[in-house]
Amino acid sequence: MPVPVVSASTQVLGHAPGLARHGSKPRRELPDNPGVEKRFLASLRAFDDAVAYPPHQAWLGTVHPRDLPERPWMSAGGTGASRFGPAGELMPEEELLGLLGILDGFELVTLSPEAADRAARALAEHPLAKRLDLDLLDRARGDAEAAAAAPGALPLHVGGDALAGAIRGAQDDDESLSAHVLLENLLGKATASLALLHLLEDNGVDPTSIEYVLSCGEEAIGDRYQRGGGNLAKAVAEVAGLTEASGADVKNFCAAPVPALVMASSLVAAGDDRHPAEDAGGSLAKLGMKFQGHLSHELPVLEDVLGGAAALVEADDGRSPIVRLDAVGRHKVAAGGSATQIMEALAIEPLARHGLAMTDVDDFATELHNPEITEPQGSGNVPDRNYKTMAALAARRGDIAREEIAAFVAERGMPGFAPTQGHLASSLCYLPHALDRLTTGDARKVLLLAKGSLFLGRMCQLSDGMSVLLERNEAEVRT
């Protein structure tokens, strides 16, 4: 049976302060509160500040999360930070809007001539320019004010309040094709495509070698007869020039990236697809989700970036980290829903099955949401809570002594560094670091662990989760 490995991983951010007003929370709160809207718009970050923000540099792979400076990070960003990092890039919003125009195949997006020109000039200088059909931007050129004033249309802004364009709905009486839903979906497509294009470009991957794409983003693509029907994976594959690929979407709330990785690895193990790829686009709905807490603490609106990620899985190349399909943790229906029961299923059971202690794992990647974003709104430090639960379980198992709990958290956990982009924050954002640590670094095992809140969809009271062990590619480890 072929052994699956993760051979490449990329991660991107799209700076979108002008679009943050279309996040679910701002969209509900701002229209009826002009004073709050004014403060919101005045509290959006400039691009250079977003680039310099230390957690974003950790996202781009420039710094390991454990090497981040002490908080507060808002004041810790230095000058000289680059929008490009080892794992990917942070794209400015003018380029992101241009990408939106290029990837829109149904003339939904209108960009003002000025915005289209700015985007065209910037994207022509972009490292991925040769992989983008910049001429397609011309389709989007138009009267932004007229387009924004059309019934059902949404304005597209750059920065605080500068109108740059608009997006229209595709069908007046179909809420699944409303301007807002289509904006969410197109931004998911754009950020996932950006990540996949970087995966090809930065790693010298032949696009025709990829035969299947699994998309694990959160957007529900479809019309009124099949909301959420998909398939964003194939749309992204088309953008990236994966002419030999097909694809499908994997849905499991925030947990989806780990099942998608396990499925892609299973295709390799089955000998069916040599090069499956996994991709995930960003979530517009979550922009500005906790803005009230940020404003009340005199912070900028920190949820102003859309995420994106892509990874390549293939048969053992002798160097890339191995996906241990025999060490997958599943949160079963009967497992129970408490934090400790979930963690036992995901962080202990797959290890115990192989006689491994929790201390055999160098890094645990769990919900890695940036606490500087969540704490001001009263949501606490999510990764810290998860790591303390893991450490307590390790102590209960006898893997560590009680007095070693703090050291376990510090050495095998890490500070949260991800924007609250749901699925991307759920361990997937650590994948570029995991590949580094398991190849050029000194780690031998990394556990990716993701959880999903199924109960939010009101179909059951359950949550779900999945974990998978990644292992250094060494003969002595495999045998």
Add this chain to the structure above:
Amino acid sequence: MIAVGERDGISGPAIAACAKAAGAEVVFVATECFV
């Protein structure tokens, strides 16, 4: 009582089960996710 739980803490049904065992009348149960 109203039982509101959290995924990374104690779920709503777990709180409700404890409360019912202690004799409380539970009129609403929900679990939320704060991220």
